[in-house]
Amino acid sequence: ETGVTQSPTHLIKTRGQQVTLRCSSQSGHNTVSWYQQALGQGPQFIFQYYREEENGRGNFPPRFSGLQFPNYSSELNVNALELDDSALYLCASSLYNEQFFGPGTRLTVL
Amino acid sequence: KNEVEQSPQNLTAQEGEFITINCSYSVGISALHWLQQHPGGGIVSLFMLSSGKKKHGRLIATINIQEKHSSLHITASHPRDSAVYICAVTPRGSQGNLIFGKGTKLSVKP
Numbered sequence: 001e002t003g004v005t006q007s008p009t010h011l012i013k014t015r016g017q018q019v020t021l022r023c024s025s026q027s028g029h030n031t032v033s034w035y036q037q038a039l040g041q042g043p044q045f046i047f048q049y050y051r052e053e054e055n056g057r058g059n060f061p062p063r064f065s066g067l068q069f070p071n072y073s074s075e076l077n078v079n080a081l082e083l084d085d086s087a088l089y090l091c092a093s094s095l096y097n098e099q100f101f102g103p104g105t106r107l108t109v110l
Numbered sequence: 111k112n113e114v115e116q117s118p119q120n121l122t123a124q125e126g127e128f129i130t131i132n133c134s135y136s137v138g139i140s141a142l143h144w145l146q147q148h149p150g151g152g153i154v155s156l157f158m159l160s161s162g163k164k165k166h167g168r169l170i171a172t173i174n175i176q177e178k179h180s181s182l183h184i185t186a187s188h189p190r191d192s193a194v195y196i197c198a199v200t201p202r203g204s205q206g207n208l209i210f211g212k213g214t215k216l217s218v219k220p
Contacts, residue, residue, distance in 0.1 A: 033206070
């Protein structure tokens with residue numbers, strides 16, 4: 001148990017819909033990173049938030065957006081869902097370099 | 111070419127065997143991570159290292175910064191070691207986001 005939780009665990013959406021995924025960081029961790037992991041692939045970096053500000057972004061379009069709240073919990077929002085957005089979405093919280101991962105949210109887009 | 115390459119992609123071993131998984135990377139790094147991912151999806155951090163060698167139980171991780179290469183060894187392997195092992199790096203100068211390899215799927219047979 002890393003102390004990082006994510007909700008929901010599974011989600012099914014249809015193309016064009018919008019989705020919000022949530023992450024609760026480990027206590028005291030002020031940085032949260034989001035990753036997308038397609039089936040059979042390693043995770044890909046989406047973005048990172050540090051103290052409520054976006055602190056780095058991977059190669060993902062603007063329809064992927066996020067928020068970090070004062071308690072350091074975080075949301076990942078994806079608009080205009082596409083079939084290729086089907087993946088496991090992982091968040092990881094950190095205080096320094098070591099990252100602690102949540103169990104992930106498996107999103108299926110039909 | 112991926113910035114982080116792992117080999118082998120798949121590995122089957124008999125219980126008790128000594129296992130080695132290799133990781134090569136092409137970018138300057140501040141840290142290298144070995145992670146374990148079970149079928150449910152959750153990722154656990156095994157090691158974070160920037161030089162030398164670390165040991166935890168039956169697991170040993172080594173890194174050669176000059177050669178940009180790391181290895182994860184498992185001694186006296188056991189069926190419960192079956193999982194996907196992922197190598198990831200924190201690029202030097204980054205905000206702490208990780209670049210992942212595709213993972214090595216290990217299956218240990220009794």
